[in-house]
Amino acid sequence: MQTSDMKTKKLKTLIKIIAFALVAAVLLEVLSVTVFTKKNGGTAYRNHFNKTYSYFYEPDNSIQVLGIGNSDLYSGFVPTKLWEDYGYTSQMMGSPHQTPLQSYYYLKDIFQKQSPEVVIIELDMLYNSTVDEAPEPEKNKLDVMFNYLDTDDFQAVIFNKLSIFTFHDMWKSIVNRDFDMRTPNSHGYKYFSAFKEVDVKPYMFKTDKVESVHENRLHQLDMMIDLCKQKGCEFFFVEMPTMTSWNYERHNAAVQLAEKYGVDFVDLNLLTDEMGLDLEISFRDDGNHLNYAGACTVTEYMGKYLRDNYNLENRANNPDYDYWNDSIAKFRKEMKKEDKRRADEQAEE
Numbered sequence: 017m018q019t020s021d022m023k024t025k026k027l028k029t030l031i032k033i034i035a036f037a038l039v040a041a042v043l044l045e046v047l048s049v050t051v052f053t054k055k056n057g058g059t060a061y062r063n064h065f066n067k068t069y070s071y072f073y074e075p076d077n078s079i080q081v082l083g084i085g086n087s088d089l090y091s092g093f094v095p096t097k098l099w100e101d102y103g104y105t106s107q108m109m110g111s112p113h114q115t116p117l118q119s120y121y122y123l124k125d126i127f128q129k130q131s132p133e134v135v136i137i138e139l140d141m142l143y144n145s146t147v148d149e150a151p152e153p154e155k156n157k158l159d160v161m162f163n164y165l166d167t168d169d170f171q172a173v174i175f176n177k178l179s180i181f182t183f184h185d186m187w188k189s190i191v192n193r194d195f196d197m198r199t200p201n202s203h204g205y206k207y208f209s210a211f212k213e214v215d216v217k218p219y220m221f222k223t224d225k226v227e228s229v230h231e232n233r234l235h236q237l238d239m240m241i242d243l244c245k246q247k248g249c250e251f252f253f254v255e256m257p258t259m260t261s262w263n264y265e266r267h268n269a270a271v272q273l274a275e276k277y278g279v280d281f282v283d284l285n286l287l288t289d290e291m292g293l294d295l296e297i298s299f300r301d302d303g304n305h306l307n308y309a310g311a312c313t314v315t316e317y318m319g320k321y322l323r324d325n326y327n328l329e330n331r332a333n334n335p336d337y338d339y340w341n342d343s344i345a346k347f348r349k350e351m352k353k354e355d356k357r358r359a360d361e362q363a364e365e
Contacts, residue, residue, distance in 0.1 A: 083107070
């Protein structure tokens with residue numbers, strides 16, 4: 017009898033745990049689609065994703081060029097510069113340590129509102145994130161599960177499905193009034209004007225070696241490309257200038273991928289002289305992320321590449337896109353405010 021009572025008690029406890037988990041899951045889902053949405057949380061407050069989701073404020077189907085990648089991309093491509101020089105509308109969708117899986121989710125999101133003609137895929141993200149390796153035979157299922165929980169892929173899945181985990185701390189921005197440059201006027205670009213002088217050393221030593229890409233990353237890249245093809249947009253690969261996270265072995269791997277998909281690969285690390293990019297003064301750090309001047313140089317070159325290789329309409333004289341000129345004027349004011357904020361911070365140090 018006691019054994020039966022114990023079983024009943026355990027069953028009731030299990031039911032309570034399952035019920036609690038279900039209620040918690042429903043609550044998280046409700047908050048994710050109401051309060052902590054990608055539009056509200058992603059664009060209205062200071063966080064790592066506010067520029068990524070700024071496309072929510074763009075008119076539907078207005079973006080011609082979409083860039084997808086990690087921080088190298090959002091630090092190295094200036095959509096307002098592209099508009100001023102070529103009349104092309106663009107959006108950069110990047111975030112720190114962005115993975116191909118996260119990029120895939122971003123693409124799915126933006127394709128609901130936009131129909132870009134060209135997608136620029138920055139390949140540095142193939143190498144800069146943790147991946148769950150194949151489980152060793154002696155590992156138990158629990159170890160495998162915890163290994164996966166520690167990967168960037170798991171975080172990408174959770175952040176995509178439950179945006180509350182991405183924007184749960186947005187109340188801090190409300191309290192502190194710390195809004196940063198959250199408006200859509202940067203169109204995904206992260207502005208930083210100052211430079212850190214870099215001791216330039218050769219880093220693109222020519223070799224036949226190839227640095228392999230994890231099979232999970234290759235599969236996720238396939239997913240991205242299949243999605244682009246389904247949506248009927250063209251795409252090509254690019255690598256932004258970065259002295260700390262790129263080399264010729266990775267260049268060779270990117271060339272092989274470009275050949276596999278039959279697309280171009282533009283490695284800007286091999287074009288610095290052609291672009292006129294002064295590596296000593298074009299970064300905001302030790303050679304990983306470009307500053308504003310360096311990004312403008314890269315954007316000017318990429319604009320020429322887009323003009324010469326894709327049939328994009330110059331919309332500069334189209335009155336339907338006059339809001340881009342207003343956006344640039346606002347962005348310049350934000351640039352001045354950001355410069356002042358950083359100067360004040362340095363003065364306090």
